[in-house]
Amino acid sequence: SLLYKGEPIHKHFPALQQSVYGKPLVYFDNAATTQKPQAVIQAITDYYSTINSNIHRGVHFLSQKATDAYEITRNAISEFINAAHAYEVIFTKGTTDGINLVADAFGSYGLGPGDSVLISAMEHHSNIVPWQIACEKKGAFLKVIPMNEAGELLMDEYEKLLDDKVKIVSLTYVSNSLGTVNPVKEVIRLAHERNIPVLVDAAQAVQHTKVDVQELDCDFMVFSGHKMYGPTGIGILYGKEEWLNKLPPYQGGGDMIKTVTFEGTEYNDLPFKFEAGTPHIEGAITLLSALDFIKEVGLDNIERHESELLRYATERLSEIPEVKIIGTAGKKAGAISLIVDGAHPYDIGVLLDKMGIAVRTGHHCTQPVMDFYQIPGTLRLSFAVYNTKEEIDLFMTSLKRAIQILI
Ligand code: PMP
Secondary structure (H helix, E strand, O other), X not given: OOEEOOEEHHHHOHHHHOEEOOEEOEEOEOOOOOOOOHHHHHHHHHHHHOOOOOOOOOOOHHHHHHHHHXXXXXXXXXXXXXXXXXXXXXXXXXXXXXXXXXXXXXXXXXXOOOOEEEEEOOOOHHHOHHHHHHHHHHOOEEEEEOEOOOOOEOHHHHHHHOOOOEEEEEEEOEOOOOOEEOOHHHHHHHHHOOOOOEEEEOOOOOOOOOOOHHHHOOOEEEEEHHHHOOOOOOEEEEEOHHHHHHOOOOOOOOOOEXXXXXXXXXXXXXXXXXXXXXXXXXXXXXXXXXXXXHHHHOHHHHHHHHHHHHHHHHHHHOOOOOEEEEOOOOOEOOEEEEEEOOEOHHHHHHHHXXXXXXXXXXXXXXXXXXXXXXXXXXXXEEOOOOOOHHHHHHHHHHHHHHHHHHO
């Protein structure tokens, strides 16, 4: 297992020290949300025990401290994704919130009757529904980049779909249900050749691999704090300055304004224009501890460790003839989906749970992916820094027992 401060990393995660049904907890549902290191939990307590106050408003000591801490995280995130400017980093509630913001604002700004929005066949519902809502309002259409049986995008088809009706492309970096790593840099390059902006959903990317928004040249990127060892309810929208200035605000309220009269309002500068109301101050401030944790472990180490887990689990799963892996792309990260011939994923999930192993079963908010494979759902294992090969061995023994019981 990976080390952190000279100790096996899982020792730094209090939630992983517990037993469930008398069995040591093995947590393989990290794509849904990761557990939190002690440092993040401590930071949350420290925040409410010390500098708790509203930001950007008060002249007083605590408010100044909280404001500074909030902006320090913004700077750290900006560095983490290599944004050109910290004001291109907007705090949101999470990935879903970030996509809704862009879909709503971009819909008002840049969609008209007959236009289209291009997404991919493996999007999370949160990168489908907001665009459907935006399209419906404007008489625009949603179009879909198809994928093959392995769960890889068909890049030739993508190029054919890039006509002059397409106003924006929005796709996931890493599929949460298949684990596919998409060639987002190439997707962006091809879109930019036609002056089409691209939003990248990095909810399943930033915790697994180094992401550089300037190198990718994406126009927007979104992700969630809770999938990267931070708190729930906080997320990030990165947008290029040029785009964030062009788009209208998403929500109106305090903080997003410069002056307000009954005749009209002057909006605030970036990033505040997109941060109406009291934000999740504690979430933003303590996200810094999650970033520090990732930095200290090192994304290179994380990537190496998790891809070894992925390789090992894939290899071991081939021992069971009834198991079929769904999604066999050449490049994968973080997750393995599988089905078992003759047993429903949910039934296996319930039995695994009783053996102390937490997995996710179902459609993973990607119903169109399940429709594509004509299956009701999968059983998904998803990895984080603290998982080990021993846990995969335990999973294999437990899976074999569950299959024996069910078939
Ligand atoms: N996109 C992807 C690829 C995801 O995996 C998820 C979370 N499962 C989301 C979007 C939505 O994230 P959130 O629920 O944190 O808003």
